[in-house]
Amino acid sequence: MSLRADNFSRTSSPSVMSPKLRVVPSFPVLRTDYIGISPIHLHSAGVTRNGFKARAKFATTSERGLKRGVMKCVLSMRKVMEIPPTESSSATVREEVRRRYGASASGKSACANDCCTSTELTDLGYSAEDAAAAPEAADLGLGCGNPLAIASLKDGQVVLDLGSGAGFDCFLAARAVGKSGRVIGVDMTHEMLTKARENAEKNGFTNVEFRLGEIEALPVADNSVDVVISNCVINLSPEKQRVFNEAFRVLKPGGRLAVADMVATAPLPDDIKADWAAYTGCMSGASQITELEGMLQASGFRDIKIAPKDSSRSFIREWLPGKRIEDYLISAAIEAVKPQRRFS
Ligand SMILES: C[S@@+](CC[C@H](N)C(=O)[O-])C[C@H]1O[C@@H](n2cnc3c(N)ncnc32)[C@H](O)[C@@H]1O
Numbered sequence: 001m002s003l004r005a006d007n008f009s010r011t012s013s014p015s016v017m018s019p020k021l022r023v024v025p026s027f028p029v030l031r032t033d034y035i036g037i038s039p040i041h042l043h044s045a046g047v048t049r050n051g052f053k054a055r056a057k058f059a060t061t062s063e064r065g066l067k068r069g070v071m072k073c074v075l076s077m078r079k080v081m082e083i084p085p086t087e088s089s090s091a092t093v094r095e096e097v098r099r100r101y102g103a104s105a106s107g108k109s110a111c112a113n114d115c116c117t118s119t120e121l122t123d124l125g126y127s128a129e130d131a132a133a134a135p136e137a138a139d140l141g142l143g144c145g146n147p148l149a150i151a152s153l154k155d156g157q158v159v160l161d162l163g164s165g166a167g168f169d170c171f172l173a174a175r176a177v178g179k180s181g182r183v184i185g186v187d188m189t190h191e192m193l194t195k196a197r198e199n200a201e202k203n204g205f206t207n208v209e210f211r212l213g214e215i216e217a218l219p220v221a222d223n224s225v226d227v228v229i230s231n232c233v234i235n236l237s238p239e240k241q242r243v244f245n246e247a248f249r250v251l252k253p254g255g256r257l258a259v260a261d262m263v264a265t266a267p268l269p270d271d272i273k274a275d276w277a278a279y280t281g282c283m284s285g286a287s288q289i290t291e292l293e294g295m296l297q298a299s300g301f302r303d304i305k306i307a308p309k310d311s312s313r314s315f316i317r318e319w320l321p322g323k324r325i326e327d328y329l330i331s332a333a334i335e336a337v338k339p340q341r342r343f344s
Helices: 005-010 039-044 072-082 090-105 128-133 168-177 190-202 240-250 276-280 289-299 310-316
Strands: 158-162 182-187 208-212 225-231 251-264 302-309 329-337
Touching: 090 190, 090 276, 128 168, 158 168, 158 240, 168 182, 168 190, 168 208, 168 225, 182 190, 190 208, 225 240, 240 251, 240 289, 251 289, 289 302, 289 329, 302 310, 310 329
Parallel strands: 158 182, 158 225, 182 208, 225 251
Antiparallel strands: 251 329, 302 329
């Protein structure tokens, strides 16, 4: 696994000081990992940054690994990545997720080292007509179901897509709500946002906008959305309760949540839980159905329905061949309603 320079910024966090840490002598570091945050630049420019202590020079990286300059700080970065996602801070988890999907959006991740979740649209429940209606470049094969199949969208509605990626579901929603409706896609990955905005512009979608933001703190006003959709994203959040609280906040009273996502049907084996690629590949972050129901209820949602899709096991098994991942995970349709009045 390659490492990011910004993980270094967290070397003084309590989790990094954990006695469980094991320091490894060498590891691959890619040049792309340093883009935009080179400690050398910070150092030589005398720039300081909160929490970023760049004393050492470690500019000498290549595709094959560090040529020289394996400094304490780099080893500290490795220590950070030795910590599994289950024990990492939410910020570290989000950063790894952002890195993985930034690479997907810019075509740098051929899924060679990462687990690949690319799935055919028809396997996810979209029709050939759906596939033809959205720009081809918006389909990155990253979904795990079809939230629009349960969204029952109507003319004039306001729709919010959590983790909109390159915009595929937003464009289908835009068609369903018509010119008097509006669709907002929120994604935390710059590269995804750029791709989605390009897709909207090139294809003349005027009722869709894409906003940069985290789904745990949505850049959306209270009580302003009719339907919140999402496709294979909430499993990636290390703070799912916050995501549901936010979805509840932005929905109008009577508004609906219509989500396709991965859910766990059995506790995952420890090696998969500890695997970063399985986390960023939408597997090991999935919650159990009962946990999701509890979180949705705690947010205030009612009429909660979580319907596992048995047919999804056929594509899930391809995500981690040989690991029988389909025995632990399934794609599900998740529906819930924000009541007209909040129950006490
Ligand atoms: C598996 S992809 C799904 C993309 C899209 N929904 C689709 O079906 O093609 C996950 C997307 O969610 C975004 N994402 C993951 N966690 C997020 C978070 N906490 N806040 C905002 N976006 C997030 C990623 O940047 C990525 O674009």
